[in-house]
Amino acid sequence: MARRSAPEINAGSMADIAFLLLIFFLVTTTIEKDKGIARQLPPIEDVETPPKIRERNLFIVTVNRNDQLMVNDEIMDLKDLRQAAVEFLDNGGAPADSPEYCSYCQGRRKADSSDNPDKAIISVQNDRLTSYKMYIAVQNELVGAYNQLRNRESQRLFGWDYTEMNRSLEEGDFKGNVDDAKEKLERIQKMYPMKLSEAEPKKSGS
Amino acid sequence: MSKFRKEQAKDLPAISTASLPDIVFMLLFFFMVVTVLRDDNLLVENKLPKADQVEKLKKDRSVFIYAGRPSEQYQEKYGKEAKIQIGDKYTDVSNIKFALTEARQKLLPELQDRVMVALKVDEKTNTGMVTDIKQELRELNMLKVIYISSPGNELDQR
Numbered sequence: 001m002a003r004r005s006a007p008e009i010n011a012g013s014m015a016d017i018a019f020l021l022l023i024f025f026l027v028t029t030t031i032e033k034d035k036g037i038a039r040q041l042p043p044i045e046d047v048e049t050p051p052k053i054r055e056r057n058l059f060i061v062t063v064n065r066n067d068q069l070m071v072n073d074e075i076m077d078l079k080d081l082r083q084a085a086v087e088f089l090d091n092g093g094a095p096a097d098s099p100e101y102c103s104y105c106q107g108r109r110k111a112d113s114s115d116n117p118d119k120a121i122i123s124v125q126n127d128r129l130t131s132y133k134m135y136i137a138v139q140n141e142l143v144g145a146y147n148q149l150r151n152r153e154s155q156r157l158f159g160w161d162y163t164e165m166n167r168s169l170e171e172g173d174f175k176g177n178v179d180d181a182k183e184k185l186e187r188i189q190k191m192y193p194m195k196l197s198e199a200e201p202k203k204s205g206s
Numbered sequence: 207m208s209k210f211r212k213e214q215a216k217d218l219p220a221i222s223t224a225s226l227p228d229i230v231f232m233l234l235f236f237f238m239v240v241t242v243l244r245d246d247n248l249l250v251e252n253k254l255p256k257a258d259q260v261e262k263l264k265k266d267r268s269v270f271i272y273a274g275r276p277s278e279q280y281q282e283k284y285g286k287e288a289k290i291q292i293g294d295k296y297t298d299v300s301n302i303k304f305a306l307t308e309a310r311q312k313l314l315p316e317l318q319d320r321v322m323v324a325l326k327v328d329e330k331t332n333t334g335m336v337t338d339i340k341q342e343l344r345e346l347n348m349l350k351v352i353y354i355s356s357p358g359n360e361l362d363q364r
Binding site for chain 2: 037044131134
C-alpha cells in the first residue's frame with residue numbers, strides 16, 4: 001500500500017474564528033462590578049413608647065430638597081461630614097467614674113456630645129426630593145466615619161485594618177485562623193456599633 | 207565550520223502564526239471567565255452614584271431592583287417620570303411585593319431566607335422613591351439591602 005501522507009490542515013483561519021468568538025463575548029458581557037453600601041432595614045414593629053435618647057447622644061443629619069446638608073441645626077459641607085461624625089462618635093463624654101465611661105475613645109470628651117460610641121446615634125433625615133446621589137454620598141461619608149474608627153481600633157489592638165480584614169475574609173483569601181479573626185472583627189464592631197437610623201422622609205416643601 | 211554557515215545563508219523564514227489562535231483563545235477564555243452575561247435588559251437609565259465604603263455583592267442570593275427614568279427609546283411610550291424595574295418589566299410601587307416574591311423564587315431554596323435586595327438606582331432619582339421601595343421591603347421582611355454604587359467618591363469631583 002502506498003502511503004500517502006495526509007495533507008496538513010491549514011490552521012490560518014483558526015485565529016479568525018477565535019477572534020469572532022472573542023468579539024462576541026466582549027460585546028455581550030459586562031465586567032462584574034457590583035459593589036455597594038450594605039444596610040439592614042429595621043423590621044416593622046409597633047413601638048408604643050420610643051426609647052428616650054438624650055439630645056447630646058444624637059447626631060441629626062438633615063438633607064433638604066436642594067441637596068443641602070444640615071447637622072444638628074448647623075449648615076455643613078459634605079466634605080466636613082465625615083470628620084464631624086468621627087468627632088461625635090469618638091467623643092466619649094461620660095465621666096471617668098461612671099459605668100458608661102469609654103476607655104478607648106480618643107475624642108475631646110465634651111459634655112455636650114455623645115457619652116460613648118454605644119450610645120451615640122446618627123439619624124439621617126431626607127426630604128422626598130433629595131437626589132439619590134446626595135443620599136448615597138451622605139451614607140458613604142457616615143459609613144466612612146465608622147470604618148475610620150474601626151480601623152483605628154483594630155490597628156491599635158491587632159495591627160490590621162478592619163476593612164481590609166473584612167474584605168479578605170469575604171473573598172476567602174485570608175490565611176490564618178478564620179474564627180479568631182471573625183471574633184476580633186465582632187469585638188471591634190461592639191466597640192463602635194453602627195447605629196444609623198433613618199427617619200421617614202418628610203413630605204416635600206415642609 | 208562551513209557546514210553551519212550553509213544553513214544560515216538562506217532567506218529568513220516566515221514567522222509562524224500557528225500560535226496566534228492559542229493567544230486569541232487565551233484572551234477569549236479570560237473574558238469568558240471574568241464576565242457575566244447580562245441577564246436583565248435595562249429599561250431605565252442607570253447611572254449609579256459613587257461610593258467607596260463598599261462591600262461586595264453576593265450574586266447568588268440577590269434580587270435586583272432598578273429604578274430611574276425610562277431609557278431614551280422608551281420615553282415616548284412611558285414618559286419621563288422615574289420608574290421601577292424588576293426582572294424585565296416595569297413595576298408599580300404597589301406591585302413590588304408580587305414581583306419580588308416571584309424573583310425570590312428563582313433563587314436556590316437554601317438561600318431564599320438570606321436574600322439580599324440589590325438596589326440599582328439612578329443618581330438623579332428622588333430619595334422618596336427609594337423610601338417607598340424600602341417600605342415595601344420592610345413589609346415583605348426582606349431587610350437586607352445593598353445600594354449598588356460605582357467606585358469613586360462624590361467629593362472628588364467638586
